[in-house]
Structure formats: C-alpha cells, structure tokens
Amino acid sequence: MAxxxxxxxxxxxxxxGILGMELAVEGIACGACIARVEAAVKRLPGVTEARLNFxxxxxHVAWANGAVQPAQILEALEAxxxxxxxxxxxxxxxxxxxxARQLTRCxxxxxxxxxxxxxxxxxxxxxxxxxxxxxxxxxxxxASALIALPAAAYAGRPFFASxxxxxxxxxLNMDVPISLGVILALGMSLVETANHAEHAYFDSAIxxxxxxxxxxxxxxxxxxxxxxxAGNLAALKADTARRFAGDExxxxxxxxxxxxDRILVKPGERVAADGxxxxxxxxxxxxxxxxxxxxxxxASGAMIYAGSMNYSGALTLKVxxxxxxxxxxxxxxxxxxxxxxKSHVMRLADRASRIYAPVVHVTAALTFTGWLIAGAxxxxxxxxxxxxxxxxxxxxxxxxxxxxxxxxxxxxxRAGVILNAGETIERLAQVDTVIFDKTGTLTLPEPRVVNAxxxxxxxxxxxxxxxxxxxxxxxxxxxxxxxxxTPFDGAVEEPGRGVRTVIDGIEARLGSAxxxxxxxxxxxxxxxTRIWFAHGARAISIAIxxxxxxxxVEVVQxxxxxxxxxxxxxxxxxxxVAPVARALGIGDWRGRLKPADKITLIxxxxxxxxxxxxxxxxxxxxxxxxAADVSLSPISAADVTQAHAxxxxxxERLQPVLDAVxxxxxxxxxxxxxxWLAAVYNAIAVPVAIAGAVTPLIAxxxxxxxxxxxTLNALRAGGxxx
Amino acid sequence: xxxLVYLVPMALGLGLAGLFAFLWALKSGQYSDVDGAALRVxxxxxxxx
Numbered sequence: 001m002a003x004x005x006x007x008x009x010x011x012x013x014x015x016x017g018i019l020g021m022e023l024a025v026e027g028i029a030c031g032a033c034i035a036r037v038e039a040a041v042k043r044l045p046g047v048t049e050a051r052l053n054f055x056x057x058x059x060h061v062a063w064a065n066g067a068v069q070p071a072q073i074l075e076a077l078e079a080x081x082x083x084x085x086x087x088x089x090x091x092x093x094x095x096x097x098x099x100a101r102q103l104t105r106c107x108x109x110x111x112x113x114x115x116x117x118x119x120x121x122x123x124x125x126x127x128x129x130x131x132x133x134x135x136x137x138x139x140x141x142x143a144s145a146l147i148a149l150p151a152a153a154y155a156g157r158p159f160f161a162s163x164x165x166x167x168x169x170x171x172l173n174m175d176v177p178i179s180l181g182v183i184l185a186l187g188m189s190l191v192e193t194a195n196h197a198e199h200a201y202f203d204s205a206i207x208x209x210x211x212x213x214x215x216x217x218x219x220x221x222x223x224x225x226x227x228x229x230a231g232n233l234a235a236l237k238a239d240t241a242r243r244f245a246g247d248e249x250x251x252x253x254x255x256x257x258x259x260x261d262r263i264l265v266k267p268g269e270r271v272a273a274d275g276x277x278x279x280x281x282x283x284x285x286x287x288x289x290x291x292x293x294x295x296x297x298x299a300s301g302a303m304i305y306a307g308s309m310n311y312s313g314a315l316t317l318k319v320x321x322x323x324x325x326x327x328x329x330x331x332x333x334x335x336x337x338x339x340x341x342k343s344h345v346m347r348l349a350d351r352a353s354r355i356y357a358p359v360v361h362v363t364a365a366l367t368f369t370g371w372l373i374a375g376a377x378x379x380x381x382x383x384x385x386x387x388x389x390x391x392x393x394x395x396x397x398x399x400x401x402x403x404x405x406x407x408x409x410x411x412x413x414r415a416g417v418i419l420n421a422g423e424t425i426e427r428l429a430q431v432d433t434v435i436f437d438k439t440g441t442l443t444l445p446e447p448r449v450v451n452a453x454x455x456x457x458x459x460x461x462x463x464x465x466x467x468x469x470x471x472x473x474x475x476x477x478x479x480x481x482x483x484x485x486t487p488f489d490g491a492v493e494e495p496g497r498g499v500r501t502v503i504d505g506i507e508a509r510l511g512s513a514x515x516x517x518x519x520x521x522x523x524x525x526x527x528x529t530r531i532w533f534a535h536g537a538r539a540i541s542i543a544i545x546x547x548x549x550x551x552x553v554e555v556v557q558x559x560x561x562x563x564x565x566x567x568x569x570x571x572x573x574x575x576x577v578a579p580v581a582r583a584l585g586i587g588d589w590r591g592r593l594k595p596a597d598k599i600t601l602i603x604x605x606x607x608x609x610x611x612x613x614x615x616x617x618x619x620x621x622x623x624x625x626x627a628a629d630v631s632l633s634p635i636s637a638a639d640v641t642q643a644h645a646x647x648x649x650x651x652e653r654l655q656p657v658l659d660a661v662x663x664x665x666x667x668x669x670x671x672x673x674x675x676w677l678a679a680v681y682n683a684i685a686v687p688v689a690i691a692g693a694v695t696p697l698i699a700x701x702x703x704x705x706x707x708x709x710x711t712l713n714a715l716r717a718g719g720x721x722x
Numbered sequence: 723x724x725x726l727v728y729l730v731p732m733a734l735g736l737g738l739a740g741l742f743a744f745l746w747a748l749k750s751g752q753y754s755d756v757d758g759a760a761l762r763v764x765x766x767x768x769x770x771x
Contacts, residue, residue, distance in 0.1 A: 030761075031760075031761030031762075031764060031765070032765075034758060034761060034762060034765065035765045052758065053754065053755040053758060054755055054757045054758030054761060054762075055754075055755045055756060055757040055758055056755075101748065104748055104753075105745060105748065108741060108744050108745060108748070109741065112737055112738070112740065112741040115737065116733065116734060116737050119733065120730070136726065139726065139730075140730075143730055143734070147734070
C-alpha cells in the first residue's frame with residue numbers, strides 16, 4: 001500500500017496495553033481457512049490472540065499496543081488470500097446478543113424444570129388410576145412446586161416484564177394472558193397441594209413457558225444470524241478515503257471524516273463524502289444519487305455528493321457533510337414527509353392478541369360466576385375458571401406467527417434476502433403493485449460490455465486483459481468480461497486517455513478513439529459509451545452501457561404472471577428508460593422523475609387502496625422506499641437507501657425479489673392457517689374446560705399437541721418452490 | 723416407598739448438574755461458534771503448542 005492506512009478508529013483498548021479489533025473476513029470457504037487465517041495473523045509480532053468465528057465469519061485480533069499496526073494485520077490477511085474489513089460492532093447487535101443469551105438461559109431453566117416436573121407428574125397420573133397413596137402424591141406435588149416456583153420466577157421474566165410494560169402503557173399484548181395463566185396456574189396448584197388435592201398444574205405452567213421460550217429463542221437466533229450477515233456486508237462496503245494530513249495523504253475509514261477535511265478522489269473511485277471541488281476536473285456518474293446515467297462534467301467549485309463515481313480525473317474535495325449525514329436537503333425533507341405518512345399496518349399477531357386476551361378473560365370470569373350460580377363452591381368454581389385460563393393457554397397462538405416467521409426468514413436468507421424487520425413478511429404478502437427503479441435495480445449497478453457477441457473474441461480477450469491495468473470505470477467494466485486476473489506487463493496508463501502496452505511485439509492501445517488513432521463517426525446514442533482497442537492494424541469498438549440484470553426478464557414476467565401490477569419510476573431520461581421497459585414488457589413507465597414525483601405517485605397509488613412494493617437503490621429512491629408499504633433494495637444501494645428499505649437482497653440476479661414475494665405469500669397463508677388451527681383448538685378445548693372436565697393430563701396433552709401442530713405447519717414455510 | 727425420599731432428590735440433583743453444565747458452557751462461549759467448533763476438531767494445529 002502506497003499511503004499509510006490509519007485504522008486507529010477500530011482498535012479498542014482491552015486492558016494491560018492490549019488492543020483489540022474486530023474484522024469481517026471475506027473469502028472463507030472451508031474449515032481449513034480457520035487455521036490459515038489465524039496462523040497468518042498470529043505470525044505477526046505482538047499479536048496475542050487471533051480467533052476466527054466461522055459461524056459469522058468474524059475475526060477477533062488482540063495485540064500489544066505499539067507492537068504492530070492494525071494495517072499490517074490487514075496486509076497479512078491479504079497476503080494469505082483473504083480480505084479483512086475492520087468494523088465496530090453495532091450497539092444493537094450487542095444488545096441482541098445479550099438478549100439472546102438471557103433467552104437461552106431461561107429456556108434451559110424451563111426445559112430442566114419441565115422435564116423433572118413431568119417425571120413426577122407422569123408418576124402421579126399413572127398412580128391416580130392405580131394405587132398411589134395420598135402421602136406419596138403430596139410429596140410429588142411438593143417436589144414439583146419446589147422445582148416449578150423458582151424455575152417460573154427465573155424463566156418467566158421475559159414474559160412478565162413484557163406484560164408489565166404493556167399493562168403500564170394500558171394496552172394488551174400476548175404476554176399478558178401468558179403471564180396471568182402461568183401465575184394463576186402456579187398459585188392455584190400451590191393452594192391445591194396444601195389441601196392434599198388430586199390435581200396440580202405445575203407441569204402445564206412450566207411446559208407453557210418452555211414451549212414459548214423455545215419459539216422465542218429460535219426467533220432471536222434467526223434474527224441475530226441475519227443481523228450478523230448484514231453487519232459484515234456493511235463492513236465490506238465501508239470505504240476508505242484519502243485524507244490530506246498537511247501535504248501527506250493518509251487513508252482513513254470514511255467514518256472518521258469531518259466537515260472541513262480535504263480528501264483526494266482518484267478516477268474509478270466513489271466519492272466518500274459530500275463536498276465542494278477545490279481543484280481538478282472530471283466527469284462523474286451520479287446514477288446512485290439521481291438515477292441519471294448521463295455523466296456530469298464538473299470543475300472546481302462544484303458540489304458533489306457521496307456515492308458519485310469519479311470517472312476521468314483526480315479531484316480534491318473539501319468535505320461539507322461527512323459519513324451518513326451526507327444527504328441532499330431535498331431528500332431529507334422528503335424522507336421526513338414519507339416517514340410520517342407511512343401507513344401502519346396492524347400486525348396479525350397484534351390483531352389476534354387484541355381479540356384473544358379479552359375473550360379468554362371474560363370466558364374465565366363467566367365460568368366462575370356460572371358455576372357459582374349453578375351451586376358449586378367458590379373453591380370449585382375458581383379451580384374450573386383457572387383451568388379455562390390454562391387450557392386456552394395462548395401457547396399455540398403465541399407460537400403460530402413467530403414459528404412461521406423463523407422458518408420464512410430462514411428461507412429468505414437462503415434466497416439471498418436479508419430482512420431489516422420481522423413484520424416485513426406480512427406486508428410483503430399483501431403487495432399488489434410493484435414499482436421498480438431502473439438504474440442499479442433492473443439494471444446491474446455497474447456498466448457492462450453490451451456488444452461482446454459482435455466482437456472478435458481474441459481481441460476482446462486482449463482488450464479486457466489490458467483493461468486490468470486501469471482503474472478507470474470503463475476499463476473496470478471491460479475487465480469483468482474475462483476470468484483472468486493477470487494484467488500485461490509494462491502497461492502504461494495515460495490519465496484521461498487510455499492504456500497502452502506491447503503484446504506479441506505489436507503495440508496495443510485501449511482508450512479513446514483519438515488515443516487509439518481511430519477516426520470514428522460522431523456520437524452513437526446517449527446511454528452508450530464506446531472505448532476502442534487497437535492491436536496493430538486490427539481494432540474493435542467496445543460498447544459499454546447499463547445492462548439488465550441477467551434474469552430480469554424472466555423475473556418480471558413471473559411477477560406479472562402472479563397478477564402484480566408492475567411499473568417503472570426512474571430518475572433517468574426517457575430515452576434510457578424506454579428500451580428497458582420494452583425489453584421487460586412493462587407498459588407503465590415514467591422517466592425524469594424527481595424524488596418528490598415518485599412519492600406523489602406512490603401516495604396516489606396508496607390512496608387508491610393499492611399495496612405498494614418499491615424496489616430501488618439510489619439515494620433519490622430513499623424517500624419512495626420509506627413511503628411505500630414495503631420496500632426492497634439491492635446490496636449495492638446507497639447506505640441511506642438501504643437503511644430505509646425493509647429488506648436488502650444480495651447478488652447480481654433479480655431472482656431474490658421473486659423468491660421474497662413467493663416466500664412471503666406462503667408464510668402469510670401459513671400464519672393465517674396457524675391462527676385458525678389455534679382457534680379451532682380453543683373451540684374444542686374451552687367447552688371441555690368450562691364443563692370442568694380438564695385434568696392436568698388432558699391439559700398437558702392438549703397444549704403440547706396444539707403447539708406441535710402449529711410448529712409442524714410452520715415448517716412448511718421453508719419448503720422449496722415448485 | 724421410602725426409597726423415593728432419596729431417589730427424587732438424587733434425580734433432581736443430576737438434572738441440576740446438567741443444567742449448570744449447560745449454563746457454564748453457554749457462558750464460556752462454547753455456543754458462539756458452533757460451525758467452527760465442528761471444523762476445528764479436525765485440525766491438528768493445536769498440537770505444536
């Protein structure tokens with residue numbers, strides 16, 4: 001590396017003069033990589049610890065302060081064929097990890113208690129129909145109480161805390177009936193045990209907690225997994241910027257840039273922060289910001305935005321707004337407006353619990369008064385009423401939706417879709433209108449060669465290899481055409497003109513027509529850029545343009561077959577949008593839209609009762625993503641845009657979009673099915689309980705049976721597509 | 723049935739031992755990289771130290 005790389009931002013003191021750093025490592029393929037990565041880093045002097053977490057592809061390194069520079073660690077990784085990207089663990093991620101550990105501990109405690117109480121309960125149940133003595137039964141019940149009470153106090157905390165929060169804000173959630181059921185069941189069983197009764201419900205209460213904790217732990221584990229991958233991807237994307245320290249250049253993470261810093265942006269690099277040009281002239285591609293594919297010429301004094309691609313010349317910028325704060329005023333205002341207008345679709349689970357909790361509690365109360373009127377003793381009436389609360393245990397209901405969500409987000413994850421929020425699945429399932437942005441969404445984020453089939457393969461091959469020697473975006477696009485990564489020796493780049501070298505004794509030139517000595521007819525369409533390659537007398541003209549994602553046509557057709565209304569809203573000029581719309585068979589398209597126009601169109605659709613899915617990547621799409629009912633963005637999208645999308649999809653293909661729609665549909669259907677299963681279960685179990693015929697055995701069977709049923713049904717959400 | 727007086731506590735004690743073993747394993751980070759642990763066991767690199 002030519003310039004020094006300053007990574008002190010990421011090194012965190014870990015006591016005793018030891019510094020620690022977290023790296024997301026790219027390139028890990030198999031188990032052997034673990035040893036290779038760790039050995040490469042441990043060879044450095046002063047490194048005290050290097051441990052790779054294979055599950056989330058992260059490396060923890062610790063070293064004695066001053067013994068080694070963090071940049072050397074990256075270089076050591078680079079030398080052994082891996083890329084390391086330092087990152088600061090997100091606060092949210094750490095909090096989730098702590099929450100997950102708490103849930104797992106609670107689940108372990110509840111599991112232990114459930115097994116041991118069941119051991120005692122089964123003995124009591126079989127004893128009750130044979131010859132158990134009342135003393136033995138009492139002993140077993142007391143032993144159960146001894147296990148159940150502390151276990152419930154410990155393992156029930158997540159539910160009690162959440163129920164308490166809901167009650168304090170005078171609302172109801174699923175945890176209220178759960179907590180009430182558990183506490184009443186335990187209290188009643190204790191009283192019954194003290195009175196030498198035949199039945200106690202310790203097992204039901206603990207089993208309920210155990211099942212629910214299993215569901216929540218899995219839910220959390222899935223969310224953590226996607227969070228970790230999202231965190232790694234963010235680390236991979238985090239760019240460095242060349243900052244002037246006096247006259248010297250130091251590479252620093254973009255995160256440490258401050259307003260007023262001077263930075264250098266070379267050709268072929270993305271601009272790291274908003275700024276004004278101090279010196280230099282260039283052409284920049286702002287398609288990530290405006291969707292416009294025509295490049296803009298800029299000179300000193302011009303304002304440019306983070307995310308622009310610098311094409312031809314080196315620029316010195318004065319940073320005006322750094323990092324994530326870099327936002328165009330207009331976009332920021334629109335984002336506020338879109339966020340406030342965002343419709344809050346009520347989640348299925350909330351709707352279910354809002355109906356469920358009052359119904360159950362009223363039923364229990366009615367059972368109590370009913371039995372009193374019928375002449376039962378207050379004690380018997382109470383026992384029956386509590387049995388109603390236990391048997392209607394929201395077990396099945398509380399698992400019905402999270403279980404589907406776990407399986408569906410797992411399936412989405414495998415399909416390359418990373419969810420930002422869990423309820424995305426529900427909103428995605430109700431979509432009837434899909435709006436695409438064009439640039440970077442329907443088309444690949446980077447330009448490609450479009451006339452490869454018409455060119456001499458041998459010359460194209462040579463041109464692409466020569467292109468490896470340049471960082472110019474057009475050369476980078478060309479070099480993607482071949483698999484080799486070995487550039488020609490002795491290639492010389494003439495900035496702003498092209499690259500030349502000697503191949504097989506003949507001079508070869510790649511670049512502008514003049515540079516290659518070619519006289520060419522004037523301009524050829526606005527969204528095509530041509531570069532020329534001359535090898536002696538032979539020459540080819542290579543056309544480079546935005547290209548559709550490889551499977552865009554099939555995916556768009558498949559979406560149309562599903563009855564979805566498809567539209568394109570683009571910020572690019574009409575001549576660039578029209579061919580794309582035609583190729584995809586989308587009749588309803590608009591070009592030259594400002595971000596405000598996009599929002600207006602989306603809001604009009606929503607006002608007509610449409611459920612809108614917006615897919616976009618540019619900074620100009622961020623407000624529309626926030627305004628739509630649900631939104632997706634490709635991983636190449638601008639940071640702000642990704643932050644406002646409900647889900648991010650990976651890779652070059654558009655297939656994840658189709659998969660996401662399909663999986664969401666299936667998941668939503670299963671959620672509703674599960675809620676119905678739970679309702680049917682209650683419809684059967686509640687009359688039995690009201691009649692006072694529920695024994696602990698029946699309660700245990702009914703509860704585990706129904707939980708198992710909804711969980712098995714939920715597993716179908718991950719099934720393969722036909 | 724007097725045997726129950728010590729058999730039940732013994733069963734409980736064994737269960738508790740299992741529970742604490744799990745909690746200890748959780749706390750010492752043995753579940754933080756389950757995929758890696760499966761692969762590390764195959765490597766001999768730890769023998770040289």
